Amino acid sequence: MITQKFLPFSYIFDKVKVPFFIVLTGAVAFETLPLILGYRLPEIPINIATTLGIAISILLSFKIGQSYDRWWEARKIWGAIVNDSRSLVLQLQLYLEAENPVIRQMAYRQIAWCYALTRSLREQEPMVDLDGLLPADELDGLRRHKNVPLGILGLQTASAKQLSGSELLDNFSRLQIDETLVRLTASMGKCERIKNTVFPTNYRKGLHLAIYLFSIFLILSVPLQLSIVLEIVIVVVLSMIFFYLEKAAYLLQDPFENLPTDTAMTAISRTIDINLRQLLGETELPPKVQPEDFYLM
Incomplete structure (x- = not known):
């Protein structure tokens, strides 16, 4: 997530360097070749470039709006994950005796789930941050799962079922915990939908062609x-200007790609980690994630 109002010029130029050199080369060629070869290029009315520029502006406005909607939906989903993670531990503390070890066990699983989901959405190894949060037998079982976050939710469901079977939870309490787990599962599914739904590539190619034609006209x-x-x-x-706006929209449309424009899932997961440990009464807490240069991951 971009945290600064003004971006470094090097970052901006890196996003448009390819079209920059193409347009620059084309502009120099169109201007100098007539002088070298001794003939004039056909002159085109300015209305053509103006009309095409207006059309590009409309298309860019639409694309930026659609991309921001995807990014904002991702941020809302992770906001819901924060709330449901806190709710799960508070519900366990409300319905169970304070000394019950299942509270800490399920709280640590929830922390592990957030870290695993973050890395899974970014197509990284999801088991990296789980050591110390889960026991060895659960880690071994999760390594056989293709979807590690879903496997962790399965362990949470099994613990809730065991509590209900041992009559430590009444039906109402179990129902409340079940609803929280269902919401967490739904949030994971929404993230996966955004991740796996590809924005039409032909739209971007057509827009690129239109911008190149605009520069020629x-x-x-x-x-x-x-x-x-x-x-x-x-x-x-x-x-x-057109190319950078298009590139910004392109980066914004995929909020789980391990880029500076990502939803700050690592920072959010760390916040959940800190919050849940505090609810458990722990005093040794991990540090907050700090911004890297001009962005927060």
Whole structure:
């Protein structure tokens, strides 16, 4: 998640460097070849570039809106995960005796679930952060799972069922815990839906082509008869604005790709870790995740 209002120029340029050099090369070629070869390129009315620029602006506005909706939905899902994680431990503390070891066991499983889900969505090894949170036999069983977060929820469900079977939970209490586990499962499914739903690639390719055509029409437009250097600068700057906005929307549409524009799942998971440990009465807490340069993961 981007945490600064102003991004480093190196980061911005890195996102548009390929189209920058393509547009710059094309603009220089269109301006210098007529001088070298001794003929004039056909002049195009400025209305064509203007109309195409308006169309690109509309398409970009739509794409940015759709991308932000996906990013914001991901952030809302993780907000719900924070609430349900806290609720699960509070419910266990309410319905069980304070000395019952299952409270700590299920709380640590919930912490492990958040870390595992974070790494799973980013296509990283989900078992990395689980040592010390789960016993060895549970870790061995989870290594055989293709979906580790789902396996952890299965362990939580089994513990809830065991509590109910031993009559430590009445039917009402079990129902409340079951509903919390169902909401956590639903949140995981929503994240997986966003992760696995691909934004149409043809849309992006068409938009790229339109921006390249815009730069060509702009440099050939009749009213844009300025000095060669000034024309090149204007064409490159206007084109790069469009390209950067398109790239920003592209990065925002996938909030689980281990990029600076990601939903800050690591930081959120660490917050859940700290909160649940405090509810258990622990005093040795892990540190909060700090921003890396201009973003928070």
